[in-house]
Amino acid sequence: MAIGVFDSGIGGLTIHHALVERFPKADFVFLGDQANVPYGGRPGEEIVELTRRGCERLFAEGCDLVVLACNTAAAVALRRLQQTWIPGHRQALGRPVNVLGIIVPTIEAATGLPWEHEAERRGEKVEKLDVLAVFCTPATAASRVYEIEIDKRRQDVAVFTEPCPNLARMIEAGAPRADLAAEIEAHVKAVTTRIGRAPDRAILGCTHYEIVGDLFRAALKPGTPLIHQPQATAEALAAYLERHPEFRTGDAGTRRFLTTGKPGAQHALVETFWGAPLSFEPA
Numbered sequence: 001m002a003i004g005v006f007d008s009g010i011g012g013l014t015i016h017h018a019l020v021e022r023f024p025k026a027d028f029v030f031l032g033d034q035a036n037v038p039y040g041g042r043p044g045e046e047i048v049e050l051t052r053r054g055c056e057r058l059f060a061e062g063c064d065l066v067v068l069a070c071n072t073a074a075a076v077a078l079r080r081l082q083q084t085w086i087p088g089h090r091q092a093l094g095r096p097v098n099v100l101g102i103i104v105p106t107i108e109a110a111t112g113l114p115w116e117h118e119a120e121r122r123g124e125k126v127e128k129l130d131v132l133a134v135f136c137t138p139a140t141a142a143s144r145v146y147e148i149e150i151d152k153r154r155q156d157v158a159v160f161t162e163p164c165p166n167l168a169r170m171i172e173a174g175a176p177r178a179d180l181a182a183e184i185e186a187h188v189k190a191v192t193t194r195i196g197r198a199p200d201r202a203i204l205g206c207t208h209y210e211i212v213g214d215l216f217r218a219a220l221k222p223g224t225p226l227i228h229q230p231q232a233t234a235e236a237l238a239a240y241l242e243r244h245p246e247f248r249t250g251d252a253g254t255r256r257f258l259t260t261g262k263p264g265a266q267h268a269l270v271e272t273f274w275g276a277p278l279s280f281e282p283a
């Protein structure tokens with residue numbers, strides 16, 4: 001039994017890295033749907049179906065739990081799959097399985113409040129507004145999940161979402177750093193102009209962006225805190241597993257990497273981030 005980690009491509013490795021460090025003994029299977037990356041510009045129903053297929057594949061590999069290490073899939077597909085597909089699939093497999101996302105832990109980290117908390121003090125005077133920029137794919141931006149869920153919990157946080165339509169594709173293709181830096185600078189500038197000043201904090205709301213987190217840090221006002229999605233997800237998974245011992249994670253420490261795209265090594269940007277050579281099997 002193992003923990004499955006799913007993304008449209010290599011971005012999910014940023015979450016995977018934190019999970020592997022947090023659960024060194026667990027068995028992991030990573031799946032990148034690189035034949036279909038990027039998801040961020042696709043219609044919602046396509047994202048749901050691609051995500052469902054990815055999860056099905058990981059369950060077939062023996063995973064009990066699948067973490068959607070992809071904001072786009074989590075924002076668009078997670079609730080649908082949990083409501084309409086997982087219950088029947090659980091029955092078909094005859095074992096407990098589930099799919100978890102990364103947005104809930106990120107919002108908990110951004111608000112400093114547990115998910116169950118919703119603001120009761122509407123109408124109270126806000127002394128100081130905390131402006132939060134979210135960089136993400138167009139599909140995540142269109143879902144408005146960060147605005148809606150943060151607004152429900154914190155009256156003193158204003159969310160400005162900046163869709164970055166090219167960035168995941170460029171990172172996936174291993175674009176030159178100078179091109180990535182220029183693209184990121186343009187988005188930081190665009191959101192800063194829209195806000196009217198620099199944001200106080202930021203979320204890299206697409207797992208691919210963490211691979212070039214240093215370029216975001218360089219483009220944002222020095223010292224702007226970033227909410228760390230991989231860390232938040234690892235802590236949330238630890239708490240979930242504690243509450244749900246029925247999900248088995250394995251104990252041999254195996255790591256498998258599957259791709260629907262080109263098997264073998266990934267480009268240098270990924271290996272530098274991961275810190276070791278990686279070889280992908282065909283999915």
Ligand code: DGL
Pocket residue numbers: 007008009011012037038039040041069070071072073137140168169205206207208
């Ligand atoms: N890494 C993904 C995310 O977190 C998806 C990027 C894409 O496929 O467009 O949103």
